[in-house]
Each structure stands twice: as C-alpha cells, then as structure tokens.
Amino acid sequence: MSDRDNNAHPSTEPDSYLNGANSAYLEQQYEQYLSNPNALDLQWRQHFDRLPKKDPHAPAEISEAEIRQQFYRFADSSQNAGSNCNISLAHERQQVRVLQLINAYRFFSHQAASCNPLGNAISANLSELTLAYHQLTKNDLETVFQTGSWVGPVEATLQEILHALQRTYGSSIGFEYMHILETEDKRWLQHRIESVQAHPKVNHATRRWLLQRLTAAEGIERYLHAKYVGQKRFSLEGGESLIPMMSELIERAGSKGVEEIVIGMAHRGRLNMLINILGKTPAALFSEFEGQHTQRHSDGDVKYHQGFSSDMHTSGKNVHLVLAFNPSHLEIVAPMVEGSVRARQDRRNDPHGDTVLPISIHGDSAFAGQGVVMETLSLSQSRGFSTKGTIHIVINNQIGFTTSNVQDTRSTFYCTDIAKMINVPVFHVNGDDPEAVLFVTQLALDYRMAFKKDVIIDLVCYRRQGHNEADEPSATQPMMYKHIRSMPTTRALYAQKLAQEGVIQSGEAEQMIETYRTQLEQGGSVAPHQILDPAFIQQYGLDWRRFKGHKWNVHHDSRYDLAHLRELASQLHQLPQGFTLHPRVEKIRDDRRKMSAGALPIDWGYAETLAYATLLKQNYSIRLCGQDSGRGTFFHRHAVLHNQQNGESYVPLRNLKEVESNFLVIDSLLSEEAVLAFEYGYSATSPDHLVIWEAQFGDFANGAQVVIDQFISSGEAKWGRLCNLVMLLPHGYEGQGAEHSSARLERYLQLCAEHNMQVCIPTTPAQIFHLLRRQMLRPYRKPLVVMSPKSLLRHKLATSSLNELAKGHFQNVIAEVDPLPDEAVTRIVLCSGKVYYELLQQRRTLKLDNVALIRIEQLYPFPRKELEKQLQRYPNAEAFYWCQEEPMNQGAWYSSQHHIRKLLPKPHYLSYAGRPASAAPAVGYPSLHAQQLKDLLRAALGHE
DSSP: BBBOOTTTOOOGGGGGGGGGGGGHHHHHHHHHHHHHHHSSSSHHHHHHHHHHHOOOOOOOTTTHHHHHHHHHHHHOOOHTTTTOOOSOOOHHHHHHHHHHHHHHHHGGGGTSOOOOSSOOOTTTTOOOGGGGGGGGGGGTTTEEEEEETOOBBSEEEEHHHHHHHHHHSSSSSSEEEOOSOHHHHHHHHHHHHHTTTTTOOOOHEEEHHHHHHHHHHHHHHHHHHSSSOOOOOOOOOOOHHHHHHHHHHHHHHTTTTTOOOEEEEOOHHHHHHHHHHHHOOOOHHHHHTTTOOOOSOOOOOOGGGGOOOEEEEEEEEEEEEEEOOOSGGGGGGHHHHHHHHHHHHHTTOOOTTTTEEEEEEEEEHHHOOOOOHHHHHTTTTTTTTOOOOOOEEEOOSSSTTTTBBBBHHHHSSTTGGGGGGGGEEEEETTTTOOOHHHHHHHHHHHHHHHHHOOOEEEEEOEEEEEOTTTTTGGGTTTTHHEEEEEESSHHHHHHHHHHTTSSSSHHHHHHHHHHHHHHHHHHHHHSSSSOOOOOGGOOOOOOGGSSSSOTOOOOOOOOHHHHHHHHHHHHHHHOOTTTTOHHHHHHHHHHHHHHHHHHHHHHHHHHHHHHHHHHTTOOOEEEEEEEETTTTSSSSSOEEEEEEETTTEEEGGOTTTOOOEEEEEEEOOSOOOHHHHHHHHHHOOOOEEEEEEEEEEEGGGGGGGHHIIIITTHHHHHHHHOOOEEEEEEOOOOOOGGGGGGOOOHHHTOOOOOOOOOOOOOOSHHHHHHHHHHHHHSSOOEEEEEEOGGGGGGSSOBOHHHHHHHHHOOOSEEOSSSSSOOOGGEEEEEEOHHHHHHHHHHHHHOOOEEEEEEEEEEEEEEEEEHHHHHTTTOOTTOOOEEEEEETTTTTHHHHOOOOOOOOOOTTTTTEEEEEOOOOOSSSHHHHHEEEEEEHHHHHTTOOO
16 A cells, blocks of 8 residues: 655546545545635536535435535546546446545444443444445455545555544544534544544553543542542542543643643532642542631632632643632533633733633533533634633533433433534543543644634543432432443453553552552642642732722722823824714714813713723723623714724724723623623633623623622632622613613622622712722722613713713712702602602702702612711701612612611601512503602602
8 A cells, every 4th residue: 555645636627536546636625615615716616516416305314425425426427427547437436435435434433433331332333334335345345445535545445444444433432523614624633533543552651641540530539438428529430531631631731832721610520620630639628528617718618619729730831720619500610711711811912822721521411401501602713702712521421410311401412512503523432441532632632722713522421429429320220320330440441451451560550549549648639740839830810819808998099180081082082084983973972072172061971981091091901791882782882983984993992092901892792691601700810800791781681690699799708709890780760661671680789798799870970980990999809780871871960070080989879969958858868870860850840949869879888877977967857768760579679778777867767669569670561651650759759
C-alpha cells in the first residue's frame, strides 16, 4: 500500500474527476455544494444541479447519506457512460460503493459503537454498516480499492478497509461530527480520529497513571462509604473515569497556555472532584462530614454544593482552578460559569479564549431536560457572551434522578442531541475504557483550542449507588441493578487488563489502593498536581476584601463637577461625519443638547447616559445587557446609534476622550434565565465593573427566578460570595394589563434579610444618576434591584436639573416638595414609585394643603433614620397612609409596613390605600384600571 500524496490535485473540470483516485476531491466539492453552492465554479454547480434531488414529500427518515448515495450512483453512471478507462464497469461501481461504506461509518457508526458499559450498542446490527447494504460481498474482501478521503493508505483491500473502519468507529467511542457544517472542522476531526484509528499508542507510564487516577476516584468513595455510613455524598461510583479525564484536561490545558479553568457541576461526584482534582484536603472534608463549621463568613451550605479554588503546577503553566459554588438546581451553574469566564477573559484582554477555559459537567437527564442548557448553548457563539468554546462533560449514568427510564427522561435519541443545534462535535465514550476516555479528552481539548467552539463528551457510565447513598435503586430498576452489582468496577477491570498485559506486577494494583488510603488518613492533599502556596503565586483574581465590613450607608460622594459634566455631554453629542440619524432619534439628541445647555430639564434617559459617562471617565467599565438595551425598550436610551444611510452603528459612550475603561451594551438573545445567570457570574468576578441586566418588562424576570433565589439573594449567605449586579426592572401601572405592569416588587422584598441586597424605586433622573454612581463609588458590593420606570421616562414632572446631577446625592427618602406649612399637615401619605406623581397632581388639583407626600426611594435596607426625621417635621399629623399602585397582597405593603409602624407616634396607626388584594398583578380593562386608580387616590388623600 502506498501513502497518499497530499499535494496531488485532480482536474477542476467536472468531467475529469470521476475515478476513485479523485474521490476525496469529489467529496470536498460536493460538501461545498451542499453548504454553499454559490462558492463553486459554474461548471461544478451546474453538474451537481443535475443530480437527483431528495423528494420534499419523501419520509423524514431519508438521510443525507442516502442523498450522497444517489450522488455516487449518478457519478458512477455518468463516468462510465463515456469512459475509456481500463478499469471495468463492475469494479468502478464497487469502488463507489466502498466510498459509500466509508462515509456510512462516519455518519452512523456511533449508533453501533461499544459505548455502553452496561451492554449492547444502541443499534448493534445497523444495516447501513453492512456489506450487503452497499451491494458488496465477501468475495470483494481481497479486492484492492481506492480509500477516497480516508486518512491513511490511498488504497487497500476491502478487508483492510473494513477492519480499519470497525477499529476506528466501532470500538469504545461513538463519534458524531458529520452534522457539522464546516468542512474544515470535519476534515480536522477525521484526520485526528482516522490517522490513529481512534487507538493512539499509550505508553506504560501513562497506563499506570490512569490506573492510579481510577484508584483515587474509587478510593475516596469507598472510604467515605465505610466511615460515614448513610450520609449523603452523591457518589461518582460507576463514573470514576471522570477523574482521569479532568486530570488530563488540566494538564493538557496548561501545556497549551491556559492559566485559569472554571468548572461548573452539580452534586454528583463533586466531593470526589474536590479531593482528587482541586486538592481540598481530606481532613477538611472529613470535618464537614462530622458537622464541624469552619467558615465564619457565611451561613454555609451542604458540602456537595461548596465551591473551591486552588493553584496548581502543570508541565506547561501554573493553572488557577475554580470549582463554582452551585445549588441543587442542576444546570443553572452552567451560564454562571460562562459569565465568570467571560469576565476573566476580559480582565486578561483575552478575546480569543486562549488563557481562560470553561468546563461544564452535566447529568444526562438534566442536560436533556433543563431548558437553561439550550439557552446556555445559544450563548456560546454570540458576540456579547461567547467564551470561545466550553468543554461539556455529560456524566451519563443512564437513569434520571431517582427511578426514571430513558423513555421518560427525553424524547431525543441521545441526551446530548440538543448540543447539535450549535454545530459542534459530540463524542460518546465508554466509561469502562480509560484509554478511550483519555483519547477523547485530548481530542476535545485540542478541538476547543483550535476552533474556539464548544465540544461535548458524553461519558457513558452508570450509577452504582442510588440517587444518594440512602436510596435503593433496585426497587424500581431491578434488572439494571442486578446487572450493575455483578459487574467489576472500572478500576478492577482496568487493573486486570494491565496485569494480563504485563504493565503492572502482581499485587501492584492492591498496593495502589493501600497507598491512597494511607494518604487519605494522613489528611493532606491527594491531588496529582502540585498545589501551590497562595503566598508564592500570581494573584489571578481581584481582592474583594476591600469591600467587606462596610455598611450600606457608608460615606461616598456621587457628585460630579458641573464643568466636567458639560464637557462629557459635549462629547456625547459628537457624531462621525455624514452620520444620519432617524428623525425621532435626531429629535431626542437635539433635546439633549438643550438639556446640556440648561434650556430643557434633564430626562431619565439622558441622566442615565451621563451617569455611565462619568463612571467611564472615573475608570469603571460598564456592561449593560438586555433584550433591547442598546435602544431601550421604551425608546429612551439610544446608547447605540444607527446610520440610516448604510446601517452602521456608533456608540458615543465608547468614544469618549481619554477614557480607557470599556462600555459594552448588548442586545441579548431572548433569554432571561441563562442571561441573568451569565451576568451574575460576570459581576461576581468583576467588582470594578458596573454590570447591569435590564428586563424588557420587569415581570419577565420571572423566567430567571432560580438565579434570583439561589444566587443573587442568597449567594453571600451561603457561600460568602459578593456580587454587584444591577437589575433594571421596568415597573408601573399604566393600564397595560397583568403581564406588563408589575415587576413583582414583593418577591424581592420577601428575599431581603441581613442586608443581602438593595431594592430601590427612584422617581427622578437625578436619583438614577446618583444611584448608579453610588453603586460603584461606595466600597460596598451588594446586588441592586431597581424598579425602573416606563411612563415616567417622559413624565413632565419627573425631571431634574443639570445642577442636581452635579451637586446632589441619592436620597433614600425624598421630602415633601411643595411649600406646605409643617403645622398645617394633618395627613401624611407615604409611597414609592410612579403613584407619587398621580398623588401630587391630584393633591395640587384639589389644593389640599394638609396632606404631605413623602417618597421612600430605597425600600431595603430600610432608611429608618431618614424617614423618622421627615415624620418628625409634622407634629400635628394624625392620619398616616401607605399608598401603592399594586394590589394589597403585592407591592411593598406587607414587607415594609412593620418598618414604618415602628416610627409612628403612638397611638397612631398606619392605614392602607391601594388596590384590593388580587390573584393577578393588574386588571386588563382600561376602564377598571382607571376606576381603581381613582379609588386609591381618594382613599390616600382623604377627599371625596
């Protein structure tokens, strides 16, 4: 057999390619035709156009391979119709069928591969992989054929070809990559897979290392099972190959220049990872099993939710390794990890993802069933969220949660099928074949680094214990667990294999077990990589200690010099030459020029823009994300301007003079859960970034409630993790019905405790200006939830002066604005948000000089002292009301009334004025909305 000459190219004329030696080129041209026919020469395109086409009314089962089959048959008949070749017609037809067989293995063999340690392949007798299907027989086995695009000899006997195909595609790995659209990716994968027939040589030292890693993976589980009987640990037993996989990923990533790896995973195998990969000491873990509390900075969490970080030495670079904290909500950690990685890449100025790598470890049922997986995959190549590829590992134990069958856990063929929507390879590998696991691990890491795309490893294994160690799986899966309990462990199987092949000596495997157990009992790190002393390593992260120990009312100065403010405003008004705006946008910018000159009062959108400009000037970078954040859902922001002549965009905030900080505004994909988790991850990694997520309407945050409950409100209490994320949630009752009125203020207030976050309802442009600036200027990092306005964006009373921006500050409580005599006030109405302006207009219309209106702009932490000071101004007040737009069982009433009542002079009582309790947030009929507003204003003001 001769080697292929890679420099040989067939003629580019269609009539010249129809022979076996040119089959690789033929396939390449046809691939191009399928993906982008206009890129081909006209002659080629016309030639392929004449091929038989797939019938649009044919059954869906007709595959691309069958269309290719038609192509080869057509090529076969076309070539032989006018052939002067010496090769016989019959042989040439057989040649084409051999090429079909090779491609059939590439397309379908993953279904027949021996991926499952529990038994047979999915489709062990797949007809497309048989000789008969391709009209070949045993009589052809000794015939020499061209191998086409096969990576190997140019020609070989059919017997040799079939052996190579079965060895490459029919062993312990099922390769899914022919669905990928990019030919370059497929050719790269084919070369890596076929050049070694998926069985690269593994030296004895590496094989011994694999056994040691499997021994560690099994050893910690058995030790914990014996020492802490009945305690939950969500063991990795049955999926121990994850540990050598992770060890190899870290080592290989370090050799390729990766300096940080961020890992997200649920609870299955987490303790094993902490001990055997990240270097957490067994002594520390054992103390947690024994109920000892060592963390003083938080309320703590169960041990299999805890995160960890360490710095380790690899043969390439020192690598900072982070295992993200995670609640029991399975896949929710995946987008959070992506946000953390993007922040680290931005901080390192690493736009190509060369130095920071995300790894997400999933469960099979969760990967198929959790919608946030799809949302996270959708983020992977988008401009504002890409981390240049994530390695996804699915611990596929073939049973959902506790007792489910595959038929109940998904509707797809594989649990990983969802990943094919983003055009990436999927590798299914038998967890009981450590050497196949090693090859797939190397292949996946190299693919990610080469193509900057996601890659999926489906680690097909099983779960030796129940869902937890107290669960009894055989009650519902008797046959499956009868088989599992008769099976040797992965370590035992591999030790037996190495002993039979003379790689290890008799008794050496047992000695590895004893050595590992001794290391555990000594209590020191058992991770394979050297764990570096933090005192001697580079500081990978930012120091959050400067933000701890401060109270929410710590002194700060959010003022900004008026002259400098006007200079920034002037820069914002400058546009490139010939940049044509939409007339409505031009009108807004003309108004803003007048606002800068003092001819018009400042509106909300402009005050917000100026806040961003001043922070950028003070070296704070800003990341603003939402489904229409560039323009603003309510046409108020216009941070991104669009040239009406050519569609080009321009971002004034990115073009300020002498500003090194970055402003990034992202119109996100239509996702709340994954995007908010991403932004949380980014903010929790970047304390000097102002990170803002804006809901299109405030109630759309409902779709991300898991992120709010498990991370934003409780991350500090559980894990001691600070976060500075800002959520802008448009809120206000304008008669738009139940779904576009309420941002569900009550839910955030119910989550407030221990000063875990801030909830504010600013009502003037100056307030949002100072609130956003305060968020960064204080040495205080807590999430900020803002009930942002809709109609107030253009309300004639909701305006501020430039001077208020320059010299003011955020007011937690805003006093009465009209010159009412303090002694004349007998009624005080407390409120927050838009209802204030309706109360104000109505009071002025009725000329009620005895009613004072006090706005509470920060509902949590509650500004007790400021409110008390305002209440003390009115010695003759006898009636005190809380007024809100929301129904009585919603809004701030139930969560805030106790704060207010403590401040009222006895025996006075706080009364309620608002909509009656309701199951829905708002009514749908405009007339009913108007009547309810009229009623609540009357009740608050006490005027019939």
